[in-house]
Amino acid sequence: MNATLNRVKTSWTFVMAFMLMAFMASCGGNSDDAGNANMISGGSSKTWKADKELTASGDKDKLTREEKQETMQFYSDGRFAMGGGGSLETGTWTYDQAGRRLSLTFEGSDVSQNFTVEKLTDKEMHLVGGDGSKMELKAD
Template sequence: MKIYNLRNYLMLLSFTLLLFAGACKKKDSVGNAGMLTGADSKVWKTEKETTASGEKDKLTKDEKEQEIQFFANGSFSMRSKTQNASGKWTYDAMARNLSLQFVGSDLTENFQVLNLTNDELKLQAADGSQMILEAD
């Protein structure tokens, strides 16, 4: 009888720990467009990149200084020491899709939004590479 009670106790303890671990796991958030832009605009800088195979991609000094600014009116500006680009952005939270349409170009970049909070933006490109940006 005691072995039966001990087995039930261990099973209950294991189940409780499993529920606790699941509840504590950081969940990815799809966020909303307001998190991307703040009240008027928000600047984001690249914190980390991974290749399509999941390997860490070391950022150069210049890449660390690049920034993208999203404006609440739907426009964006990308800046680095050597070049600037701008255009219009759209964000579909249901589809978790961020699209960047560059001015004067047919180029549109589409990203899957893996995580969007007020401080972090994690994007995945079509080739599987990922980029984590932090709000400045």
């Protein structure tokens, strides 16, 4: 009888430990969280700046002074404006949270630029281009 009770206690402890680990893994705080569209645009708009670029092979791609000055502003109504150094480009954006895909369509063009969202928080956004290059952005 004691042996059976010990096996039940051991099994119960294992099940509880497994459930606790599964619960912790599903909770927030996961650094590769897909975030949501509101994290991109904020309540009405949010401005982002490039912080770091990596080539497709993972090598650091030094940002030029001009690139460091460029900003991307996302509006909650699905519009965006990107500019710096006297140039301004506008268009629309969509975010597919389940697919982790950010799409930008520039005004006057039917072609979209699509990025995989590797990380999205209120302060950081890591994008991967179709060629494998990466850009890390910080919210202003």
